[in-house]
Amino acid sequence: MAYRVPLFNLNFDEREAQAAYDTIKSGWISTGPRNAELEQMFKDMWNVKHAVSMNNCTNALHVCCMVCGFGPGDEVICPSLTFAASCNCSRYVGATPVFADIVGPEHINIDPADIERRITPRTKGIIVVHLAGYPARMDEIMAIARKHDLKVIEDACHGPLSAYKGRKLGTIGDCAAFSFFSNKNISTGEGGMFITNDDEMERKARLIRSHGMSTMSYQRASGHATEYDITCLGYNFRMDDIRAAIAIEQLKKLPGDLETRSKVRRRYEENLRGIERVTVPFIGCGEFTSNYIFPIVIKDSTKEKRNALREYIHARGIQTSVHYPAAHLFSTYRELGTVLPKTEYVTNNEVTLPMYAALTMEQVDEICEVVSDGIKEIYG
Numbered sequence: 243m244a245y246r247v248p249l250f251n252l253n254f255d256e257r258e259a260q261a262a263y264d265t266i267k268s269g270w271i272s273t274g275p276r277n278a279e280l281e282q283m284f285k286d287m288w289n290v291k292h293a294v295s296m297n298n299c300t301n302a303l304h305v306c307c308m309v310c311g312f313g314p315g316d317e318v319i320c321p322s323l324t325f326a327a328s329c330n331c332s333r334y335v336g337a338t339p340v341f342a343d344i345v346g347p348e349h350i351n352i353d354p355a356d357i358e359r360r361i362t363p364r365t366k367g368i369i370v371v372h373l374a375g376y377p378a379r380m381d382e383i384m385a386i387a388r389k390h391d392l393k394v395i396e397d398a399c400h401g402p403l404s405a406y407k408g409r410k411l412g413t414i415g416d417c418a419a420f421s422f423f424s425n426k427n428i429s430t431g432e433g434g435m436f437i438t439n440d441d442e443m444e445r446k447a448r449l450i451r452s453h454g455m456s457t458m459s460y461q462r463a464s465g466h467a468t469e470y471d472i473t474c475l476g477y478n479f480r481m482d483d484i485r486a487a488i489a490i491e492q493l494k495k496l497p498g499d500l501e502t503r504s505k506v507r508r509r510y511e512e513n514l515r516g517i518e519r520v521t522v523p524f525i526g527c528g529e530f531t532s533n534y535i536f537p538i539v540i541k542d543s544t545k546e547k548r549n550a551l552r553e554y555i556h557a558r559g560i561q562t563s564v565h566y567p568a569a570h571l572f573s574t575y576r577e578l579g580t581v582l583p584k585t586e587y588v589t590n591n592e593v594t595l596p597m598y599a600a601l602t603m604e605q606v607d608e609i610c611e612v613v614s615d616g617i618k619e620i621y622g
């Protein structure tokens with residue numbers, strides 16, 4: 243069934259098509275000038291020293307774990323209420339993810355107090371996720387990291403241009419990763435970005451991205467180099483120039499897109515404030531945020547009732563989702579035996595409603611009415 247109101251809508255027009263076409267016509271389609279331009283745009287917009295494009299965020303997170311020096315025997319603390327890539331990445335380098343709980347339904351990001359409780363002599367780092375583009379409690383998290391000499395990776399996939407006390411998300415920890423997957427704020431199909439203010443981390447990331455090669459094909463093709471050395475074990479994590487050209491157009495649109503999303507978010511908040519059963523996470527957060535998704539949590543609910551509410555909404559042509567199925571309960575992580583009561587409540591009772599710039603105020607009003615009617619019918 244195609245939904246009348248989908249969860250997400252791609253903000254594409256002729257500009258992305260033209261940019262891809264122009265790149266194809268240019269004769270250089272792999273990593274080259276469009277990637278360099280995209281990296282420069284990121285550095286300028288984020289006010290960060292280094293940006294290294296990647297072919298997706300999962301690999302950017304893998305690079306983060308490598309440049310932070312995580313390895314076998316190390317423990318890396320991360321949230322469970324996130325996409326699996328946020329915790330899988332520490333396993334790529336042989337480390338073990340240690341799941342920490344969220345603050346609660348009002349703030350569904352990782353809880354600094356629970357991070358501290360889970361620190362052992364083996365802990366080497368923390369992976370923070372800024373869910374829905376709303377900042378995690380970075381002051382507390384950075385203080386814990388400094389106290390215990392831990393590296394901090396920001397999985398900033400949900401938060402391009404989101405702010406925290408005057409800084410952009412992704413520029414507060416040691417390094418960060420962004421995703422350009424189709425349904426993210428910046429969409430290129432597949433794609434990602436690694437950013438850092440650390441020169442050595444950038445140098446390593448650039449080598450890891452391309453087999454540890456000391457020069458790139460584009461440098462050789464343009465006559466700037468004739469040979470290369472393999473200096474370390476690297477991978478092929480490169481983004482092609484066709485996608486970089488699309489990302490550049492998406493970045494140009496981003497500030498305006500986020501302004502419109504803020505209006506959508508405000509309308510949701512106004513409408514839902516009166517519904518007793520609904521908690522809107524991060525309500526009252528005064529920061530500029532990306533509003534990647536719009537999650538709500540139902541109070542005094544069960545998973546069965548939440549699922550019935552989702553079906554009620556779907557039957558009226560509106561798509562919903564769940565962010566996220568808790569990672570610590572997936573079969574690959576269940577053997578760790580982690581118990582996270584707040585994460586478990588939210589994963590069972592959260593509903594993600596449609597969020598994108600093209601959503602009209604009338605549509606938001608209709609969605610909220612359907613949610614309100616559904617709650618009356620299912621919860622009484």
Ligand SMILES: *Cc1c(COP(=O)(O)O)cnc(C)c1O
Nearest residue numbers: 298299300325327399421422423
């Ligand atoms: C989308 C997403 C990823 C993975 O990004 P890819 O580019 O698809 O690899 C990682 N973490 C979070 C929080 C995400 O939402």
